[in-house]
Amino acid sequence: MTTTVIGFPRIGEKRELKFAIEKYFKYKINQDELTQTARKLRKNNWQLLYQAGIDEIPSNDFSYYDQVLDTAFLFNLVPENVQKLQLSDLDKYFTLARGYQGKQGNILAWPMKKWFNTNYHYLVPQLDQKTHFKVTGTKIFNEFNEAKKLGITTRPVLIGPFTLLKLSEYHNSEASDFIDEAISAYQEVFTKLTASGAYWIQLDEPSLVKDLSSSDYQLFIQLYKPLLAAKGGLKVLLQTYFGDVRDIYYDLIQLPFDGLGLDFVEGKETLNLVANSFPNDKILFAGVVNGKNIWKNNYEKTLAKLHKANVENLVINTSCSLLHVPITLEHERFSSDIKAHLAFAKEKLGELEDLDNIYEKQDQKKLAINQELFFRPRVKRDSKLHAQIANLKADDFVRQPVRSAREIIQKEEFKLPLLPTTTIGSFPQTKEIRNIRKQFRRHEIDQEQYNNFIKNKIDKALKWQENIGLDVLVHGEFERNDMVEYFGQHLSGYIFSKKGWVQSYGTRCVKPPIIWGDVKRIHPITIEWSKYAQSQTKKLVKGMLTGPVTILNWSFPREDISLRESTLQLALAIQREVLDLEANGIKIIQIDEAALREKLPLRKSDWYSEYLNWAIPAFRLVHSKVKPQTQIHTHMCYSEFTDIIPAIDAMDADVISFEASRSNLKILDSLKKQHFETEVGPGVYDIHSPRIPSISEVKATINQILRKIDSSKIWVNPDCGLKTRGVKETKASLINVIEATREVRQQLKEGN
Numbered sequence: 146m147t148t149t150v151i152g153f154p155r156i157g158e159k160r161e162l163k164f165a166i167e168k169y170f171k172y173k174i175n176q177d178e179l180t181q182t183a184r185k186l187r188k189n190n191w192q193l194l195y196q197a198g199i200d201e202i203p204s205n206d207f208s209y210y211d212q213v214l215d216t217a218f219l220f221n222l223v224p225e226n227v228q229k230l231q232l233s234d235l236d237k238y239f240t241l242a243r244g245y246q247g248k249q250g251n252i253l254a255w256p257m258k259k260w261f262n263t264n265y266h267y268l269v270p271q272l273d274q275k276t277h278f279k280v281t282g283t284k285i286f287n288e289f290n291e292a293k294k295l296g297i298t299t300r301p302v303l304i305g306p307f308t309l310l311k312l313s314e315y316h317n318s319e320a321s322d323f324i325d326e327a328i329s330a331y332q333e334v335f336t337k338l339t340a341s342g343a344y345w346i347q348l349d350e351p352s353l354v355k356d357l358s359s360s361d362y363q364l365f366i367q368l369y370k371p372l373l374a375a376k377g378g379l380k381v382l383l384q385t386y387f388g389d390v391r392d393i394y395y396d397l398i399q400l401p402f403d404g405l406g407l408d409f410v411e412g413k414e415t416l417n418l419v420a421n422s423f424p425n426d427k428i429l430f431a432g433v434v435n436g437k438n439i440w441k442n443n444y445e446k447t448l449a450k451l452h453k454a455n456v457e458n459l460v461i462n463t464s465c466s467l468l469h470v471p472i473t474l475e476h477e478r479f480s481s482d483i484k485a486h487l488a489f490a491k492e493k494l495g496e497l498e499d500l501d502n503i504y505e506k507q508d509q510k511k512l513a514i515n516q517e518l519f520f521r522p523r524v525k526r527d528s529k530l531h532a533q534i535a536n537l538k539a540d541d542f543v544r545q546p547v548r549s550a551r552e553i554i555q556k557e558e559f560k561l562p563l564l565p566t567t568t569i570g571s572f573p574q575t576k577e578i579r580n581i582r583k584q585f586r587r588h589e590i591d592q593e594q595y596n597n598f599i600k601n602k603i604d605k606a607l608k609w610q611e612n613i614g615l616d617v618l619v620h621g622e623f624e625r626n627d628m629v630e631y632f633g634q635h636l637s638g639y640i641f642s643k644k645g646w647v648q649s650y651g652t653r654c655v656k657p658p659i660i661w662g663d664v665k666r667i668h669p670i671t672i673e674w675s676k677y678a679q680s681q682t683k684k685l686v687k688g689m690l691t692g693p694v695t696i697l698n699w700s701f702p703r704e705d706i707s708l709r710e711s712t713l714q715l716a717l718a719i720q721r722e723v724l725d726l727e728a729n730g731i732k733i734i735q736i737d738e739a740a741l742r743e744k745l746p747l748r749k750s751d752w753y754s755e756y757l758n759w760a761i762p763a764f765r766l767v768h769s770k771v772k773p774q775t776q777i778h779t780h781m782c783y784s785e786f787t788d789i790i791p792a793i794d795a796m797d798a799d800v801i802s803f804e805a806s807r808s809n810l811k812i813l814d815s816l817k818k819q820h821f822e823t824e825v826g827p828g829v830y831d832i833h834s835p836r837i838p839s840i841s842e843v844k845a846t847i848n849q850i851l852r853k854i855d856s857s858k859i860w861v862n863p864d865c866g867l868k869t870r871g872v873k874e875t876k877a878s879l880i881n882v883i884e885a886t887r888e889v890r891q892q893l894k895e896g897n
């Protein structure tokens with residue numbers, strides 16, 4: 146039997162790629178130096194896979210920023226204004242990722258969206274009538290040749306045409322306009338790869354695991370029939386992941402694909418479909434090693450699946466690209482008991498090998514060692530906590546009085562101006578701040594020195610916010626490394642990796658903590674800092690918490706209890722924090738649910754039953770017991786919740802802020818149509834790019850919002866936290882936001 150992976154993390158064990166790209170952005174290294182680093186990382190990965198005994202090794206899974214953006218460059222989907230820039234190809238590429246502001250004009254970045262149900266983000270190609278598919282990029286060919294020179298014939302990986310067209314956004318055009326051009330372009334890639342000596346191509350089509358409409362189905366067939374007819378000698382692997390392909394399975398097994406890659410982990414129906422029928426002329430790439438979790442594979446269960454599948458031509462695969470897990474356990478300092486249960490990307494390669502050996506060569510010893518791990522419960526159960534959750538009543542999930550009554554009470558209480566201004570929580574995390582936290586962690590400075598430093602930062606941030614005239618202030622989150630890890634560190638049941646970085650978008654990586662056991666708050670978490678900040682100003686300072694669903698979604702969750710149970714444990718912990726903040730005089734409390742949308746099942750039919758039915762109540766549990774005067778805010782990243790607006794309203798927060806600027810405020814129409822009740826702060830500028838919005842730009846945005854939402858319900862804020870931004874651009878941007886708001890207020894006054 147053969148082993149392979151769908152893709153491997155590209156950021157580097159020490160995040161070398163991240164640092165190199167960031168240096169490049171700051172003109173500290175040149176393009177040559179950056180390409181050298183990239184080349185070295187690719188070489189390392191290929192050799193690593195080779196040495197781990199992986200039989201079929203992918204290429205083109207590397208990316209400087211994002212694989213969808215790579216595909217757009219391969220196929221000439223770059224808008225004219227970017228093409229025209231007097232910049233190198235690489236800089237044009239980064240322009241679409243980050244925007245451009247300079248001598249040659251002002252160009253916005255492409256919007257960014259979550260990659261299916263993961264915390265990875267891709268750039269959304271914008272296609273219009275001027276777009277023409279043509280093979281103009283060379284990356285996929287270059288990387289194939291690069292590996293070949295090292296003696297490794299790889300399987301190039303490319304986003305398939307169906308998923309590419311499904312993920313793109315259209316302006317005065319639609320997906321079907323591009324079918325013919327796309328087919329020829331993909332065919333040209335086939336021809337070129339074949340000429341370079343490739344045997345296989347992997348076309349990633351994760352969009353197939355979603356509910357397919359009849360036009361989706363048509364689109365897929367229209368694309369693939371001609372494409373496959375022209376594959377020549379090249380073997381085509383259709384790779385899916387993040388679910389099963391039940392809507393189109395029986396077509397897939399009849400079409401002339403050479404390999405089908407299916408997900409046996411998240412795909413609920415995959416095993417049944419395959420066991421029912423799988424053709425002998427195809428190879429099944431069975432995704433049995435979970436590409437998203439960090440737990441050891443249960444070999445016995447996996448082997449049972451493989452035996453039940455009972456397929457002649459089998460390749461053992463990961464369930465999705467290993468991009469979504471940290472690279473290795475090698476540098477981690479977990480105890481051996483803990484390590485025994487974990488597997489990161491490198492370790493998963495070993496699992497593929499083990500499974501191969503057990504399946505083929507009946508390696509009973511390997512199997513026995515693995516069975517031993519799953520023989521008894523991994524952790525001790527907190528039966529009191531489990532009972533507390535079992536005894537929760539309906540009332541525990543409902544805040545009184547209803548929101549409309551609270552709105553009146555709170556307006557009276559706070560007397561904020563129309564269009565109150567605020568920020569999402571964090572202020573720039575400068576090198577200085579990160580250094581101080583590091584020194585404190587390493588005991589190079591003591592608690593008092595550290596506290597003084599943070600206090601000083603808070604003082605300055607408050608002063609500055611007061612000076613520019615923000616209405617509701619924040620303390621700045623200087624004490625936090627990360628909005629989830631920070632909370633995890635104060636909860637029992639959590640463990641933390643040292644180097645377990647996972648790419649989130651571009652050069653941004655996150656280090657998700659691991660939920661190891663039952664979760665409880667050990668001691669108050671944010672109270673002291675919030676109290677301090679509020680004591681330093683007469684203005685309102687928001688308390689700042691991360692919500693239970695986001696903590697769960699940005700952690701690696703347990704698999705021995707349900708996600709619902711874990712989330713409720715977290716909700717009870719954060720509830721105590723909310724009540725403590727309130728008791729300490731904090732009147733506005735923001736509970737971030739940045740990642741709520743992230744784990745929404747990919748199939749609509751599962752949205753409520755498998756997720757929202759417990760996720761939304763878990764959020765309500767956190768704030769259901771506060772006083773009517775206390776204002777609860779929440780924040781969500783990305784406004785892609787048009788289709789779950791009633792669920793968002795049912796979180797029963799008083800105010801919600803969210804990203805809207807990169808997606809053109811499209812969500813506002815839906816909010817209006819669906820009579821959204823929560824007060825809203827649709828982000829008025831994009832913080833994911835260093836661009837400074839002008840006053841007139843922000844004014845235009847606020848006016849656009851005013852056309853859709855009643856002015857009494859609008860807040861003005863950036864679209865996310867500012868921790869990743871520089872100080873200078875942050876200040877300039879916020880000053881413009883305040884000025885724009887003032888002018889709009891004036892304009893409203895005059896209009897009345």
Ligand code: GLN
Pocket residue numbers: 569570571572622628689737739780781782865866867868
């Ligand atoms: N309060 C957090 C911050 O400002 C929210 C971050 C987020 O939404 N990702 O950093």
Ligand code: ZN
Pocket residue numbers: 569739780781782783864865866
């Ligand atoms: Zn956000």
